[in-house]
Amino acid sequence: MFELLSRPATEAAPLLLGAVIRVGDVAVRLTEVEAYMGELDPGSHAFRGPGKRNAVMYGPPGHLYTYFTYGMHICANxxxxxEGIASGVLLRAGExxxxxxIASERRATSRKPADLAQGPARLTVALxxxxxxAGTNLGTGRIRLELPGSRAPFSAGPRTGVSGAGGSADYPWRFWIPGEPSVSPYRAAVTRKRN
Structure with missing residues (x-):
């Protein structure tokens, strides 16, 4: 079912645009994703090799990798x-x-429907x-991935909020469907000055 995912994230990511992630009665159509290429990618959690936190990324394709970020948000890839090669697609935003x-109750601070899953943390809360x-099989588990019937037109650019080289124009691995109101605005990483 997930032959499309048995390839590098940079190839799989744009193919996931228009796919649907379904959890119970809530479904989100993906409008924005980012690719992460494991040990080859300074922006990836697997850049320094396998560990307890990123073990799922080294598992079989078609599974969910979740992680906690900024001490308050859950994101999903x-x-x-x-299996054995880390590569993943961050679910950045969707409709x-x-x-x-249900999504509105979970995301009570949203001002409009396009905000409900606009950004990776909002998307996981809405769903x-x-x-x-982490580790959920997206073909048979509680969370389901429904692949699109056709390839959506897309744009590409640097990843949002990734610091260092991995967030530069050398890594144009953020993909989105142009004109979609649920796509999150691009934000460069914040560079902190040391005193």
Whole structure:
């Protein structure tokens, strides 16, 4: 079912645009994703090799890798490539197409429907994805990935909020569907000055 994911994240990511992530009664159509190429990528959690935190990224494709970031947010990636090679696609943003009422309750601070899943942390909250969903098989588990029937037109550019070389124009691995209101605005990484 997930042959599309048995390839590097940079190839799989644009193919996931228009795919639907479904958790119970809530479904989000993906409008923005980012590719992470494991040990080859200074922006990846697997850049320094395998560890307890990133073990799922080295597993089989078609599973979910979740992680906690900034001490308050959960983000989710779809694992790509073959087992033993870390590669993943961050689910950055999407349009809630089913369960808008439930997603709105979970994201009570949203001002409009396009905000419900605009950004990776908002997307996981709207869907009800948790840290313990790490390793979920997206074909048979609680969280389902429904691949698009056709390839969506897309744009590409640097990844949002990634510091160092991995966030530069040398890594144009953020992909989005142009004109979609749910796509999050680009933000360069904040560089902190040392005193």
């Amino acid at each position: 779809v694992v790509c490539m073959s 809630v197409i089913d369960g808008v009422g 009800g994805i948790w840290l313990d969903d």
